[in-house]
Amino acid sequence: MGKYLLRRLNLFVATSLVLAGVLFYTTGLFPVDRITALSGIVSPSPAQVEQVTELYALNKNTPLQFSAFLQQRLSGDLGISITSQQSVSQELMARLPATLELANVAALLALVFGVPIGILASLTQHRLTQHAIMAMTLTGYSIPVFWLGLTLSLWFGVHLGWLPISGQINLLYEIEPVTGFILFDTWVSDSEYRMAAFLDALQHMILPSITLAVLPFTVVVRITRSAMLNIMNQTFIRAAEARGLSTAKIVLRHALPNALIPVLKHLGIMLGPFASYSIIVEVIFSWPGVGSWLVSGIYQRDYTVIQGGILVVALLIMLSSILIEIVHTATNPISRKELYASN
């Protein structure tokens, strides 16, 4: 296992280096002055020019420039935003929790509803139910997410007027940000309208999280179904049946843990598309997260914001996909066996 972890760590470092290299290269291609593209200072004074040149080793050769760039970025200095002249890392930190909260709620929704429906689709003998579930997942997989978000907000927000369609919480509630996770913050805040604020935040959460959950939900249903179909034919299930165990026990105790392994693996693969979708969802529902921040960054040609945002988001995705892969290997003895055989 130690050797395996070392190899994963190696892969993470290598891919992060490639990513940093790509970003370093594109920084040179941005249609602004190199000093502005790196630091975010518009029309710098001579003293600032000298300072930035010193920091990023701009008068040295390219490998030295790259290592200086790496040093700056790794020490957490992402420059300042070209439009707001605030530190990019601070802006990012203020926005990251909202994105993580939305993504986690959506992923949770997808798993909580997807796994049981996937099991139902695999166990039912009723053809209509099977076809209905498959048609539903195929449609969910094909629907353009921005159109889905617009249609949902048109119906439930405007025509029916049931749910709020923009932002994280009603501006009437003044909530002290502790962690940035709005549901948590409203829950622990000590104001007298704590409960009302929490419910309001929950209502704001419904439409964006459902819109975002559609894609992972369909994937979870399909993968769970095919994995369950595969596993229910195996001999150890027949052995469990022969011992006279109840169906519920066979499914929950013997089949489901095995079916969840491929689901976990596909969740890792889905991270990239999931992040793309969350950017669109954040823009549609004016969710104050990293996605809408990045898109407004590109509208304003805020090159430091684009650079910093892409670096951090891509690193987060790489890290979590590698973590998922490690959990997958740790919980799945079969893939561990392959691992030892190849070493």
Added chain:
Amino acid sequence: MPQIKIYQEDEIPSPSLRIWQVFSSNPFAVLGLWLVICLLLLTVFGPLIAPYTAEQQDTQALLLPPSWDPAGTVEHFLGTDDLGRDIFSRLLHGAHLTFGMALWIVISALSVGLVIGSLSGMMKGIKSSILGHLLDALLSIPSMLLAILVVAVMGPGLENIFWAVGLALTPQFVRSTHLAVREESQKEYVKAAILDGANPLQIFWFVIMPNVWETIIVQTTLAISVAILDIAALGFLGLGAQAPSPEWGAMIAQGLDNLLTAPWTVTIPGATILVSVLSINLVGDGLRTALAPR
């Protein structure tokens, strides 16, 4: 009259015929195939049969509802937008932008990915590892972020989306080809061919590839649907096709201002995207079932 069997042995269908038999036994897959063929024809001939040009503005008919609405007319079958442009014609003109572009992107990404993937799959050791993992960094950048990066460098526009979506799709092809070639090359029949004295090129092309195509075909249909969704999403965000363009996602973005008074300017292009992606996914699903190990 039922067919009478004269001979005892059945005719053994060839592999491709067998695939077609399984595929055509699924009515939804056949429906999807017909829809895809219609889409392909519209992509090529759409501009010829469109009643109006994409930019022609009819000032007498602004925000006209579709023809099945009491207020609509049959001259503008799917209604008009806020500038009096015929939505049906714009959809036809946009087919080669959204669907045709998606096809081009997938074909280019497929050819690049196939070459890199099969090279890295056939090689061993560190060279294979470097080639195989070279694009993993790209794989972890979501396509939307990659598009933002490309737009930051090259500015918005449909041509730049080619690079953004293509770069996002290529690593998937590299990875799936790499894995498929690697898996096949460890099987016994390949060893038999090596013992027969086949050179690496023959082994690759005549022994391994016939068994890899199936994976790649399924991956391609998936990639086409992803590409359509990405192009439309980027058009919607204003990073891809720009305002007067009849690209389907950009049409939705242009209809947004009138969403409350004229919802059909958003619903109809959206439904078009949904139907085209759905038909491709139906074909992909049917193919996957038909190609599954027999």
